[in-house]
Amino acid sequence: MLRLLLPALLIGSLAVPAAEDNSAPPAGNLRVDRGPGMLALYIPRSESLEFDVEIDIGIADLDVGDVELSSGVDAYVPGLPSATAKAPKNGDDLERGWVRSVATGSYLSYRLEHELKTRILPQTFPALFHTDSQRGSENRNRELKIGVRDGALTAEFRSDAHCKGCTNREHFNEPKWIWGKAEHCRKCKKLEHRAWKDAVSREIPAGTLDMLSAVYLARTLVREDLETTTFPVIDRQKVWEVTLTRGKTRRIKTDSGTFDCQLVQLATSFLAEENDKDEEQNSSTFSGLFGIQGTIQIWLERKTGVPVLIEGELPIPLPLVDKLDVRVRLKRYKNTPAEFKPLPK
Ligand SMILES: [Zn+2]
Ligand SMILES: [Zn+2]
Numbered sequence: 001m002l003r004l005l006l007p008a009l010l011i012g013s014l015a016v017p018a019a020e021d022n023s024a025p026p027a028g029n030l031r032v033d034r035g036p037g038m039l040a041l042y043i044p045r046s047e048s049l050e051f052d053v054e055i056d057i058g059i060a061d062l063d064v065g066d067v068e069l070s071s072g073v074d075a076y077v078p079g080l081p082s083a084t085a086k087a088p089k090n091g092d093d094l095e096r097g098w099v100r101s102v103a104t105g106s107y108l109s110y111r112l113e114h115e116l117k118t119r120i121l122p123q124t125f126p127a128l129f130h131t132d133s134q135r136g137s138e139n140r141n142r143e144l145k146i147g148v149r150d151g152a153l154t155a156e157f158r159s160d161a162h163c164k165g166c167t168n169r170e171h172f173n174e175p176k177w178i179w180g181k182a183e184h185c186r187k188c189k190k191l192e193h194r195a196w197k198d199a200v201s202r203e204i205p206a207g208t209l210d211m212l213s214a215v216y217l218a219r220t221l222v223r224e225d226l227e228t229t230t231f232p233v234i235d236r237q238k239v240w241e242v243t244l245t246r247g248k249t250r251r252i253k254t255d256s257g258t259f260d261c262q263l264v265q266l267a268t269s270f271l272a273e274e275n276d277k278d279e280e281q282n283s284s285t286f287s288g289l290f291g292i293q294g295t296i297q298i299w300l301e302r303k304t305g306v307p308v309l310i311e312g313e314l315p316i317p318l319p320l321v322d323k324l325d326v327r328v329r330l331k332r333y334k335n336t337p338a339e340f341k342p343l344p345k
């Protein structure tokens with residue numbers, strides 16, 4: 001089986017060879033070593049998991065949308081997406097992995113399509129390339145690159161915003177009266193009116209992952225029968241400490257059968273040294289997967305670590321309530337490990 005080593009995530013420990021793991025890795029996965037003492041990531045080669053998103057409104061569960069979690073492994077083509085990053089010499093048989101989450105939904109007149117995608121690349125920069133794009137009633141794009149640059153593990157972040165004023169006539173609104181002048185649009189939600197802001201770079205701790213990869217690390221915890229692990233996660237420009245803790249076991253019912261599951265709690269804590277980085281972000285809380293805030297409960301199938309149910313709270317300011325319970329429940333699956341099976345009826 002091919003192994004993918006993330007040179008970028010080994011920074012600070014390059015002299016120490018990665019500990020050899022003798023446990024048989026699950027077939028059909030790309031193993032991504034993150035460095036000594038750090039859990040490996042396993043990327044399923046062509047897995048697709050479809051979930052229903054339900055919101056608990058007290059009297060009933062409301063189906064508000066769908067989430068698809070998928071992953072894949074392809075041949076690595078050096079030079080993409082960064083032409084300047086140094087590619088390893090034996091580039092012939094290297095592979096790159098990717099994981100993707102697509103959430104679609106609508107509620108009243110609000111429509112949403114939200115895609116998160118992380119590419120894991122066998123090169124120094126970026127070694128992780130994470131994109132976050134939202135389409136629908138609101139449009140926005142974010143990009144995060146993680147890798148070694150100038151000898152330091154670096155995160156480069158950029159996001160878009162409504163264009164503040166340019167000469168592109170397509171950004172101009174028609175005059176309001178016949179003798180008026182066409183003027184640059186001041187504010188709207190159109191995707192065509194958005195422009196990238198300058199990228200911002202910062203140094204980050206060894207082993208830092210993005211939020212989506214963190215969910216795949218929860219699978220490793222279950223597969224390798226571990227109790228807990230802690231690692232840094234970067235959200236936009238800010239680093240948080242994420243702790244995964246194994247909890248109880250329970251049978252979870254889904255439309256595609258009942259599964260024997262293991263709970264993994266994903267808790268986020270604030271790092272004191274992150275204090276003065278960015279005022280705007282200091283005031284906001286960590287926005288976890290699917291917008292869930294606070295602790296995320298991930299129920300994974302006990303043998304394979306396939307996620308079956310994800311639970312948490314959505315911060316929705318409505319009259320009388322400020323939070324809603326959300327449940328993301330498996331409904332269809334494809335190319336999961338052979339041992340992933342519902343319990344006999
Ligand atoms: Zn403009
Ligand atoms: Zn506009």
